Amino acid sequence: MLEPVINFFSRLFYYIGRGIGFLIGLILWPFIWIGKWYGQRGLILKAVLGVLVLVWLGLYGYFFYNTQVWTNFNPDYVNVYDFKSRNVPAGEPIAQAAATGAKTCARSAIVEVTADLTDFNVNQNGWISSMLLYKLGFFGKDWDDTPFMDNKASFQRGINNAVRRTAVELVDTLGRIRGTSQIDADLQKARGNLQFAEDSWYFGLNPFGPKTPTPSYYRSAVRDLRTFNAKLESCNAIFDARADNLIQFIDRIANDIGGTSAILKDRSENNNYGWFDFRADDRFWFAYGQLYAYYGLMNAAQVDFNQVLQEKHLAPLWDGMDGQLRSALNIKPWIIANGSEGGWLLPNHLTTMGFYILRVRSNLIDIKQVLQQ
Incomplete structure (x- = not known):
C-alpha cells in the first residue's frame, strides 16, 4: 500500500x-575546459599564465581582506579622547602651562578628530573606492549595484563627506577671526587635499596617464591638520570659537544630514524590494559613516566651544543630541533590508536610520535656536 x-x-x-x-x-x-586547455600548452605559456593567475588571486585576496576587515572600527571611539576632562576652549591659553611660564594654548578637538577620522580611513584601513578591483567592478558591473564588497566603501565615503564639510568650515570661519583675517595655509591645503576625487588610482584614462592616488592626498591632509594643531598649541594659530561660528557649523551639518535623510526616504519609498534592493546597503552605510563621523565631531565641538555652551546652558540639549547620534550607531544589521514601511515580514533599515537622522537634525535645530537667542 x-x-x-x-x-x-x-x-x-x-x-x-x-x-x-x-x-x-x-x-x-568552464573550469574543466580551461584546465584541459592549460594542460595542453607549452611550459613557457603555462608559466606566464600561472603567474597571471597568482597575481589575480593575490589582488582579489587583498581586495577581499580590505573590504571585509574593518580595522579599529568602534562606535565608542569618542571615549578614547576623554573629552570630559578637557575644559579649555580651542586656542585659549592653558592656565597650568601659563603658571609655569610656558606659552601653551588648547589644541582644537575638532581638528584632532577630523585628522584621526581621515587617518582611520586611509592609514588604518585601505581606501576601497580607489582600489583597482573596486573600479573594475564585478565583471564590469559597478560594485555599488551588487550586494557584495561595497559596504565599507560606502561607510568610508560617509565619513569623508563629514570630514570634507568640516574642513570647509575650518578654513572659512573657524580658523580665522570673523572670516576676514588671513586664511591659515595648512588648513587651506588640508581642505584642498580632502576635496580630491575619491576614486583616483595610479593610472587614469581621463585624462590619460599616471596619477597620484586618492589616499596620498588624504594622508597629506592628515599631516596638514596636525601641523595646524601643533601651531595652535604653541599659540601661533587662530581658532575663533564664537557663538555665530558654532551656529554656522551646526547649520551646515543639519543641512548635510538633512540631504542624506531625503536620499534614504526616496530609496525607501521607490525601491522597497526587501533584501533584493542592492543599492539600499550603499545608502545605509553612507549614512552610518556620516553619523559615525559627526558623533566624534560634535563631541569635539563641545570641547572647542565649551565657553559658549556654558554661557547658553546648552549641556542638556547637547547631551540629548549626543545620545541620539550614539543610538544610531547601534544599528548594524548583517544584511540591509529595504522592506515596505507598512510590511510585516521584512524590516526597513533605511527608514530606521532616517528616523535617527531626523531626530539628530531636530536636536541640532533646537541648539541653533538657543544660540541665536
Whole structure:
C-alpha cells in the first residue's frame, strides 16, 4: 500500500539529485575546459599564465581582506579622547602651562578628530573606492549595484563627506577671526587635499596617464591638520570659537544630514524590494559613516566651544543630541533590508536610520535656536 508513495518520493529525489548534479556540472564545465586547455600548452605559456593567475588571486585576496576587515572600527571611539576632562576652549591659553611660564594654548578637538577620522580611513584601513578591483567592478558591473564588497566603501565615503564639510568650515570661519583675517595655509591645503576625487588610482584614462592616488592626498591632509594643531598649541594659530561660528557649523551639518535623510526616504519609498534592493546597503552605510563621523565631531565641538555652551546652558540639549547620534550607531544589521514601511515580514533599515537622522537634525535645530537667542 505504501509502495506507490515510496516510489514517488524515490523518483522525486532521483530527479532532484540529477538536477543538482547537472547544475554543478554546468558551473564546473568552464573550469574543466580551461584546465584541459592549460594542460595542453607549452611550459613557457603555462608559466606566464600561472603567474597571471597568482597575481589575480593575490589582488582579489587583498581586495577581499580590505573590504571585509574593518580595522579599529568602534562606535565608542569618542571615549578614547576623554573629552570630559578637557575644559579649555580651542586656542585659549592653558592656565597650568601659563603658571609655569610656558606659552601653551588648547589644541582644537575638532581638528584632532577630523585628522584621526581621515587617518582611520586611509592609514588604518585601505581606501576601497580607489582600489583597482573596486573600479573594475564585478565583471564590469559597478560594485555599488551588487550586494557584495561595497559596504565599507560606502561607510568610508560617509565619513569623508563629514570630514570634507568640516574642513570647509575650518578654513572659512573657524580658523580665522570673523572670516576676514588671513586664511591659515595648512588648513587651506588640508581642505584642498580632502576635496580630491575619491576614486583616483595610479593610472587614469581621463585624462590619460599616471596619477597620484586618492589616499596620498588624504594622508597629506592628515599631516596638514596636525601641523595646524601643533601651531595652535604653541599659540601661533587662530581658532575663533564664537557663538555665530558654532551656529554656522551646526547649520551646515543639519543641512548635510538633512540631504542624506531625503536620499534614504526616496530609496525607501521607490525601491522597497526587501533584501533584493542592492543599492539600499550603499545608502545605509553612507549614512552610518556620516553619523559615525559627526558623533566624534560634535563631541569635539563641545570641547572647542565649551565657553559658549556654558554661557547658553546648552549641556542638556547637547547631551540629548549626543545620545541620539550614539543610538544610531547601534544599528548594524548583517544584511540591509529595504522592506515596505507598512510590511510585516521584512524590516526597513533605511527608514530606521532616517528616523535617527531626523531626530539628530531636530536636536541640532533646537541648539541653533538657543544660540541665536
